[in-house]
Amino acid sequence: MIIEPIDLYSSERRENAKVRVQSVSKRFGEGEAEISALEHVDLVIQKNDFLSIVGPSGCGKSTLLKILAGFEKPSEGAVFMDNKPISGPNAERGVVFQQGALFTWMTVLNNIAFGPMSCGKPRHELRDIAKHYIDLVGLDGFENRYPYELSGGMQQRVGIARALANDPELLLMDEPFAALDQQTRELLQEEIKRIWEKTHKTILWITHSIEEALFLSTHVLVMTARPGRVKSSFITGFSNAKDHLVTTSLEFTQAKRKIFELLREEAIISETQKD
Ligand SMILES: Nc1ncnc2c1ncn2[C@@H]1O[C@H](COP(=O)(O)OP(=O)(O)OP(=O)(O)O)[C@@H](O)[C@H]1O
Numbered sequence: 001m002i003i004e005p006i007d008l009y010s011s012e013r014r015e016n017a018k019v020r021v022q023s024v025s026k027r028f029g030e031g032e033a034e035i036s037a038l039e040h041v042d043l044v045i046q047k048n049d050f051l052s053i054v055g056p057s058g059c060g061k062s063t064l065l066k067i068l069a070g071f072e073k074p075s076e077g078a079v080f081m082d083n084k085p086i087s088g089p090n091a092e093r094g095v096v097f098q099q100g101a102l103f104t105w106m107t108v109l110n111n112i113a114f115g116p117m118s119c120g121k122p123r124h125e126l127r128d129i130a131k132h133y134i135d136l137v138g139l140d141g142f143e144n145r146y147p148y149e150l151s152g153g154m155q156q157r158v159g160i161a162r163a164l165a166n167d168p169e170l171l172l173m174d175e176p177f178a179a180l181d182q183q184t185r186e187l188l189q190e191e192i193k194r195i196w197e198k199t200h201k202t203i204l205w206i207t208h209s210i211e212e213a214l215f216l217s218t219h220v221l222v223m224t225a226r227p228g229r230v231k232s233s234f235i236t237g238f239s240n241a242k243d244h245l246v247t248t249s250l251e252f253t254q255a256k257r258k259i260f261e262l263l264r265e266e267a268i269i270s271e272t273q274k275d
């Protein structure tokens with residue numbers, strides 16, 4: 001079975017951490033209305049890791065991602081990137097959400113050039129930078145289109161190009177392909193792998209699809225039902241496979257079953273919870 005348990009917070013991994021999540025808890029609301037979203041999450045992401053997180057709905061996955069993006073603060077614990085505390089949003093961390101948050105009044109090219117422009121890149125370089133990422137995500141020829149003229153899959157490509165255009169070291173992706181049809185999703189999964197190999201980015205990926213997590217990632221983390229904690233984590237061996245043929249292999253099916261069983265236990269607990 002090409003899937004092995006791993007301690008994502010081992011001392012070795014901590015020594016070479018790109019990102020360190022240290023005993024992070026997060027609560028929302030107060031008194032009777034208080035909700036504990038995350039509880040003592042410890043985690044290390046190393047450079048070039050492609051780490052996927054799966055967990056039942058409402059277990060705190062997006063909350064964790066928002067804390068790493070710098071949009072939310074932990075109630076307890078701390079998060080670090082390159083050993084420096086994460087204290088707010090920063091161009092070093094690119095974020096892609098489920099629905100591409102594109103500027104509807106700007107062309108594809110301008111959407112992608114916006115980040116580099118805000119970071120102070122010279123005007124004459126913006127077009128070339130944007131063109132580079134447009135080509136990388138396969139949108140050549142669409143630079144002057146507006147988002148409403150694009151399919152959902154193409155809009156997500158723009159979202160990914162826009163995140164990449166700032167050349168972030170860490171990409172934080174929250175179910176970026178969830179709204180896409182299966183065929184588009186599989187094609188984009190293959191492309192994101194290609195981009196990951198080419199750019200050597202470090203990626204945190206949230207998904208509800210076990211197959212997507214296994215196909216893409218070097219590591220898979222299963223979270224518990226809320227409050228989200230690390231239930232299990234694995235190092236996986238399918239991230240080198242170029243296309244979806246690997247998903248039909250016996251090893252892949254066995255790995256899928258393993259994660260499915262873990263996730264199902266948590267989904268059952270999650271079903272019985274009330275907010
Ligand atoms: N800003 C907020 N204010 C209050 N409660 C919040 C806030 N953000 C998240 N929560 C609560 O925290 C819990 C975790 O939410 P989160 O969005 O992180 O879950 P998730 O794992 O991403 O779920 P899903 O898989 O459905 O996207 C939920 O109970 C949610 O209602």
Ligand SMILES: [Mg+2]
Binds near residue numbers: 061062063174
């Ligand atoms: Mg979410």
